[in-house]
Amino acid sequence: MTSVLGNVSLKFSDEQSMLMDVARGFLNDKAPTDKIREFLESDQGYEPQLWEEIVNLGWTGIALPEMVGGAGLGISAVIPVAEAMGHALLGTPLIDTTLAGQLLLRAGGAEQEPLLQEIAEGRIATVAFLDGGDWGGANLALTMTTEGVLSGSKTFVGCGHEASLILVVGQCDNAPAIAVVDAADLKAGAISVNTLIDLTKRTAQIDFTGVAAKAVLTGEHVVAAIRDYRLLGALLTAAEAAGSAARCLAVIVDYLKTRKQFGKLIGSYQALKHPTVDIYCGVEDARSFCYHAASLLDADSLSHDAEIACRMAKVSAGQTMSYAGDRAVQFHGGIGFTWDCDSTLFIRRGQWSHQVFGDAIHHRKRLASLLLD
Amino acid sequence: MAESKETLKAFQADVAAWMKEHVPADPGFLLPLSFLEVGTEQQLDFLRAWQHKVWEAGFLGMHWPTEYGGQGADPAYQGIVDREMARCNAPIMFNTIGLGWTGPLLLEMGTDAEKSKYLKHILSGDEIWCQGFSEPDHGSDLGAVQTKAVRDGDEYVINGSKIWTTLGNYADHMILLARTDPTAERKYDGLSFFLSPMKVAGVDAVPIRKVTGEYGFNQVFFTDTRIPADTLMVGEGKGWGVAMKTLEYERGVTAGQATGHWMVAIEIDDLINDLRGFERDGAPVFDDPAVRDEAVGLIMEAKALSLSARRMGVPALTSDFPMGLPLSSKYRGTEWSRRMKLFGAAMQGAQGSLYVEDPNAHRGGFWQRAYFSNFGATIGGGTSQVQANIIAEHVLGLPK
Numbered sequence: 001m002t003s004v005l006g007n008v009s010l011k012f013s014d015e016q017s018m019l020m021d022v023a024r025g026f027l028n029d030k031a032p033t034d035k036i037r038e039f040l041e042s043d044q045g046y047e048p049q050l051w052e053e054i055v056n057l058g059w060t061g062i063a064l065p066e067m068v069g070g071a072g073l074g075i076s077a078v079i080p081v082a083e084a085m086g087h088a089l090l091g092t093p094l095i096d097t098t099l100a101g102q103l104l105l106r107a108g109g110a111e112q113e114p115l116l117q118e119i120a121e122g123r124i125a126t127v128a129f130l131d132g133g134d135w136g137g138a139n140l141a142l143t144m145t146t147e148g149v150l151s152g153s154k155t156f157v158g159c160g161h162e163a164s165l166i167l168v169v170g171q172c173d174n175a176p177a178i179a180v181v182d183a184a185d186l187k188a189g190a191i192s193v194n195t196l197i198d199l200t201k202r203t204a205q206i207d208f209t210g211v212a213a214k215a216v217l218t219g220e221h222v223v224a225a226i227r228d229y230r231l232l233g234a235l236l237t238a239a240e241a242a243g244s245a246a247r248c249l250a251v252i253v254d255y256l257k258t259r260k261q262f263g264k265l266i267g268s269y270q271a272l273k274h275p276t277v278d279i280y281c282g283v284e285d286a287r288s289f290c291y292h293a294a295s296l297l298d299a300d301s302l303s304h305d306a307e308i309a310c311r312m313a314k315v316s317a318g319q320t321m322s323y324a325g326d327r328a329v330q331f332h333g334g335i336g337f338t339w340d341c342d343s344t345l346f347i348r349r350g351q352w353s354h355q356v357f358g359d360a361i362h363h364r365k366r367l368a369s370l371l372l373d
Numbered sequence: 374m375a376e377s378k379e380t381l382k383a384f385q386a387d388v389a390a391w392m393k394e395h396v397p398a399d400p401g402f403l404l405p406l407s408f409l410e411v412g413t414e415q416q417l418d419f420l421r422a423w424q425h426k427v428w429e430a431g432f433l434g435m436h437w438p439t440e441y442g443g444q445g446a447d448p449a450y451q452g453i454v455d456r457e458m459a460r461c462n463a464p465i466m467f468n469t470i471g472l473g474w475t476g477p478l479l480l481e482m483g484t485d486a487e488k489s490k491y492l493k494h495i496l497s498g499d500e501i502w503c504q505g506f507s508e509p510d511h512g513s514d515l516g517a518v519q520t521k522a523v524r525d526g527d528e529y530v531i532n533g534s535k536i537w538t539t540l541g542n543y544a545d546h547m548i549l550l551a552r553t554d555p556t557a558e559r560k561y562d563g564l565s566f567f568l569s570p571m572k573v574a575g576v577d578a579v580p581i582r583k584v585t586g587e588y589g590f591n592q593v594f595f596t597d598t599r600i601p602a603d604t605l606m607v608g609e610g611k612g613w614g615v616a617m618k619t620l621e622y623e624r625g626v627t628a629g630q631a632t633g634h635w636m637v638a639i640e641i642d643d644l645i646n647d648l649r650g651f652e653r654d655g656a657p658v659f660d661d662p663a664v665r666d667e668a669v670g671l672i673m674e675a676k677a678l679s680l681s682a683r684r685m686g687v688p689a690l691t692s693d694f695p696m697g698l699p700l701s702s703k704y705r706g707t708e709w710s711r712r713m714k715l716f717g718a719a720m721q722g723a724q725g726s727l728y729v730e731d732p733n734a735h736r737g738g739f740w741q742r743a744y745f746s747n748f749g750a751t752i753g754g755g756t757s758q759v760q761a762n763i764i765a766e767h768v769l770g771l772p773k
Contacts, residue, residue, distance in 0.1 A: 003640075003641075003642050004641055004642055004645050004672055005641065005642070005672070005675055005676050005679060006676075008676060008679040008680055008683060009683070010680055010683040010684055010687065012687045012689055012690055016689075017689040020689065246693070249769075253769050253770065253771065256771055256772075257770065257771060257772065264772075265772040267765075267771040267772045268771070268772040268773060270758070270761075270762065273761065273762065273765040273771055274758070274761045274765070276765060276769065276771065277701075277704075277761045277764045277765050277769070280694070280697070280701075280764065280768065280769060281701055281704075281705060281764075284681065284694075284697060284698065284701070285677040285680075285681075287684075287690065288677055288680035288681055288683075288684050289676075289677065289680065291684070291687075291690060292680050292683075312673050312676065315673065316673065316677070361666075364666055364669045364670070365662075365665075365666070367669045367672075367673075368662075368665035368666065368668070368669050371668075371669060371672055372645070372659045372665055372668060372669075373659075
């Protein structure tokens with residue numbers, strides 16, 4: 001009889017290890033917290049020059065095949081980079097662009113290769129998926145004609161204000177479809193930027209009504225690609241959250257080791273110590289789940305085991321980050337309640353990570369079916 | 374020396390065949406879930422005979438040296454034997470304090486004379502070991518133990534009391550932590566470690582009944598007990614270091630145990646499969662969304678524990694907190710296990726109120742007993758709360 005634990009493999013390649021080292025070193029250097037603070041105020045949430053360097057490092061092509069100019073390492077090699085980005089609290093279009101690349105790669109045919117090449121070269125791309133606030137819904141309300149004329153709008157489009165290529169999920173002839181839209185074809189005033197809880201992130205609501213798509217992708221593999229996109233989105237968010245939670249833990253530990261009250265370092269009180277240990281254990285679990293999931297991914301549609309792994313990673317990392325941010329504010333006391341304390345960044349990241357690509361309840365409900373039925 | 378896959382596979386087949394033939398049938402009386410609950414002569418005789426048989430067959434202490442009764446093989450072999458024993462639901466190897474803690478301790482720190490004197494009898498089950506660390510007033514704060522050992526010629530005279538002494542009423546030897554110098558500036562420097570005989574005058578072991586209704590623990594009283602001076606290990610005042618090394622084996626932080634098959638392993642699959650037989654609201658228990666969600670949480674924790682074990686073998690993924698995973702495994706594993714067993718008891722409806730002796734109790738009250746019994750693991754060897762302090766201080770670097 002097979003175990004309910006299923007697959008428990010965990011592999012870590014030399015390429016993943018190298019990317020982890022490079023990403024950590026680069027981001028420590030280029031995105032220290034005072035820089036992140038500056039970025040918060042900008043429209044994009046990052047420096048254009050920094051994005052250029054990220055593109056030059058080849059990060060937008062890590063997961064894409066060599067034939068379109070990518071590194072051919074697959075999506076699993078992006079996990080350590082997403083984790084390092086989370087650790088730095090740096091929001092750039094990297095995750096959105098990577099996911100758009102995966103959706104196009106998995107849903108499109110050979111005719112989409114030039115676009116994939118542009119993504120590898122750093123063209124900012126994104127996926128317009130949500131109709132409203134429900135990650136669990138079909139999100140197929142937007143319609144498109146076979147000629148590619150769209151009707152409807154999408155919201156919470158990652159980097160929607162600056163993406164140059166937008167993959168719009170909707171329906172064509174009552175079946176799931178993806179419209180490939182050049183942002184230059186959007187109507188004036190179509191984009192309205194959301195004010196987000198996480199100040200490092202950017203999303204927008206976009207009205208696509210009347211826009212003519214460059215292409216409409218349909219068929220069975222489109223359905224599978226949308227499913228994979230949702231799961232990979234959950235996993236990349238989990239990796240990012242695991243990184244942010246590890247950073248948050250370091251900030252908490254640092255404060256507990258330096259702040260004195262009643263003549264003692266506050267880190268000596270078990271009331272603060274033990275929840276901090278819980279955060280630490282959560283970070284370790286989240287990392288285990290993320291790298292386990294990464295071990296199960298390849299160019300094929302995600303397996304049953306991979307689906308379980310991605311969902312567990314999101315549950316674990318999302319809950320850990322949200323708890324870590326919450327405790328970071330509390331444990332910093334009065335100063336933690338202020339805008340200028342870094343705990344502010346973490347509690348806001350926690351509220352972001354918790355919900356993107358489905359919250360813990362969303363995934364646990366689906367895990368119950370995958371594990372128990 | 375790494376063994377070829379074929380060799381290990383052939384060995385596994387040999388072990389499986391031997392177990393199939395020799396694993397004893399249900400003796401008709403309750404067997405303990407772990408070495409902590411050996412409470413009757415009947416259980417003791419049965420388990421001692423079984424351990425002896427496994428050792429004689431060459432399946433115990435696979436990686437201990439042959440001159441001390443082991444098999445001198447690669448540790449991988451013991452792993453295979455342990456997995457086969459678990460798979461066949463074989464009775465446990467009960468002499469755990471010898472097999473798991475004292476044995477590897479002697480192999481690492483003991484003299485040749487100590488190794489020759491003790492190791493083989495640990496494996497054969499002829500000599501039972503117990504541990505004298507905790508005292509009535511000093512459980513978690515081990516450094517404060519008060520039992521005294523005073524040198525008198527070729528002997529030490531012991532006075533004091535130890536508690537929670539598993540197998541204490543049957544044991545031939547005790548690893549004893551006692552205070553030889555009450556005036557030492559640091560309390561740790563006043564401690565010494567003895568391989569103390571139990572079957573001597575002035576040792577009185579009084580069994581303690583547990584929350585499960587079973588026995589296994591004792592309080593041991595020493596009254597002017599005279600033990601040979603050469604039972605002192607390493608040296609006077611060096612006891613704390615030896616005790617800490619012992620705890621590494623006890624907590625599984627360091628390998629070297631003659632076997633890991635010292636308890637009935639209860640896995641998440643046991644829980645999920647068993648609960649399928651229960652109903653709620655007139656429907657299968659796993660139709661209930663709240664129950665499903667709880668089960669998912671427990672499965673995820675079990676999976677995280679498995680993945681942690683894998684990840685310990687990937688240096689690039691453990692470099693942030695190198696000791697973090699080993700030092701947190703007892704805390705995580707035993708706390709998860711407690712909650713899992715509680716869930717097994719709690720999901721039975723009214724059935725969950727029956728206990729072991731009731732003929733209608735589900736599987737003889739298995740989950741209820743397992744839940745209660747698990748507190749031995751979340752308290753013994755350092756409570757979960759102390760474990761959390763250890764993680765906070767030694768992994769995260771928080772102040773004491």
